[in-house]
Amino acid sequence: MTENEASIIKLIEELLERMDKAEGVTVTLDARLHGEDGLGLDSLDTAELSATLEDELGSDPFAEGLMPETVAEIVAFYDAKESVSA
Amino acid sequence: MSTAPRTVIITGGSRGLGAGIVQSFLDSGDRVASCSRSETDQTRKWAEEFPDRFFFMEADIADRPQCTAFVKEVLARWKSVDILVNNAGVARDGIHALFSDEDTDTVIDLNLKATFHISKQIVRNMLAHGGGSIVNISSITGLTGYRGLAVYGASKAGLDGFTRALAREVGSRKITVNSIASGYLRTEMSHGLDEDQLNQIVRRTPAGRLGEPDDIARAVQFLVDEKNNWITGQTIVIDGGLTC
Numbered sequence: 001m002t003e004n005e006a007s008i009i010k011l012i013e014e015l016l017e018r019m020d021k022a023e024g025v026t027v028t029l030d031a032r033l034h035g036e037d038g039l040g041l042d043s044l045d046t047a048e049l050s051a052t053l054e055d056e057l058g059s060d061p062f063a064e065g066l067m068p069e070t071v072a073e074i075v076a077f078y079d080a081k082e083s084v085s086a
Numbered sequence: 087m088s089t090a091p092r093t094v095i096i097t098g099g100s101r102g103l104g105a106g107i108v109q110s111f112l113d114s115g116d117r118v119a120s121c122s123r124s125e126t127d128q129t130r131k132w133a134e135e136f137p138d139r140f141f142f143m144e145a146d147i148a149d150r151p152q153c154t155a156f157v158k159e160v161l162a163r164w165k166s167v168d169i170l171v172n173n174a175g176v177a178r179d180g181i182h183a184l185f186s187d188e189d190t191d192t193v194i195d196l197n198l199k200a201t202f203h204i205s206k207q208i209v210r211n212m213l214a215h216g217g218g219s220i221v222n223i224s225s226i227t228g229l230t231g232y233r234g235l236a237v238y239g240a241s242k243a244g245l246d247g248f249t250r251a252l253a254r255e256v257g258s259r260k261i262t263v264n265s266i267a268s269g270y271l272r273t274e275m276s277h278g279l280d281e282d283q284l285n286q287i288v289r290r291t292p293a294g295r296l297g298e299p300d301d302i303a304r305a306v307q308f309l310v311d312e313k314n315n316w317i318t319g320q321t322i323v324i325d326g327g328l329t330c
């Protein structure tokens with residue numbers, strides 16, 4: 001697992017914990033953020049995820065107009081940022 | 087002070103009501119950040135007296151990049167914000183049939199659009215940090231209407247609507263949002279009213295006087311007190327009884 005993958009999975013796990021939504025949920029790369037068969041985030045949860053990503057990582061895909069559907073798509077956003085600045 | 091200092095943003099704190107609210111939170115031992123388009127003797131004095139817990143920056147918050155820069159500076163210093171007081175506001179008076187487009191834009195750009203912008207940024211911070219309170223400084227003219235203040239009154243009625251909707255959105259995240267509908271205060275803003283109008287207001291006010299910034303600052307302190315977190319989405323009228 002890459003550094004970005006690990007840190008974003010951990011951040012989402014902690015967020016679900018805070019929201020009391022962690023039980024019975026495994027955060028994997030291909031987990032969908034929304035819906036019963038995914039992590040079950042509603043729109044306010046998504047706003048909290050967006051704000052927490054910005055707070056911890058300095059930018060976030062939602063605020064830049066992208067609407068990632070899976071954990072992997074969030075990771076891809078930060079991977080792309082790094083490859084631009086590298 | 088028994089509790090840890092809170093971090094408070096008060097827009098337009100250089101004079102008038104905003105300055106009274108800044109003073110109140112400095113007195114309660116909190117950390118205060120404020121901005122306005124220009125600094126004043128008062129803001130310079132606070133910056134000298136409280137270098138660690140007063141931060142002032144010149145910023146026109148109706149300009150989104152300047153507003154964002156101000157928020158970024160505050161967060162770089164203190165990481166999270168507990169209380170946001172949306173106080174900066176402007177009144178332009180004049181009968182609507184003759185009202186200029188420029189005046190309409192000035193009032194809406196500050197009273198509504200700037201408030202929406204800074205509130206969005208601060209709500210995001212509050213979501214990431216587990217809660218907070220927002221107080222919007224509104225006016226009784228948003229509730230009753232006052233001739234010559236159609237656009238200003240509409241902006242304040244709009245602000246109260248914003249308060250209610252935002253309170254519903256973020257209530258589950260320990261964030262309260264309220265409006266204070268202030269009556270007429272003795273600040274520069276009411277200099278737009280002539281002596282006769284002011285006397286008439288005083289005569290019609292049960293409490294028999296105009297308001298002071300401190301009358302409103304105490305209500306702000308009440309609304310942001312963590313113990314009062316069951317009060318949200320409300321517009322509290324503080325006007326010496328004028329509209330009762």
Ligand SMILES: NC(=O)c1ccc[n+]([C@@H]2O[C@H](COP(=O)([O-])OP(=O)(O)OC[C@H]3O[C@@H](n4cnc5c(N)ncnc54)[C@H](OP(=O)(O)O)[C@@H]3O)[C@@H](O)[C@H]2O)c1
Nearest residue numbers: 098100101102103122123124146147175225270271273275
């Ligand atoms: N006075 C009343 O009778 C009364 C009654 C009801 C409600 N209110 C409300 O109370 C609030 C404060 O009013 P006030 O009477 O204290 O007004 P004020 O004496 O005119 O002070 C307004 C404050 O906001 C700042 N400001 C104005 N435009 C700004 C901008 N674009 N960006 C950043 N800061 C800006 C001003 O500083 P700069 O000019 O340097 O920017 C000043 O610090 C307003 O929302 C007003 O609508 C007042």
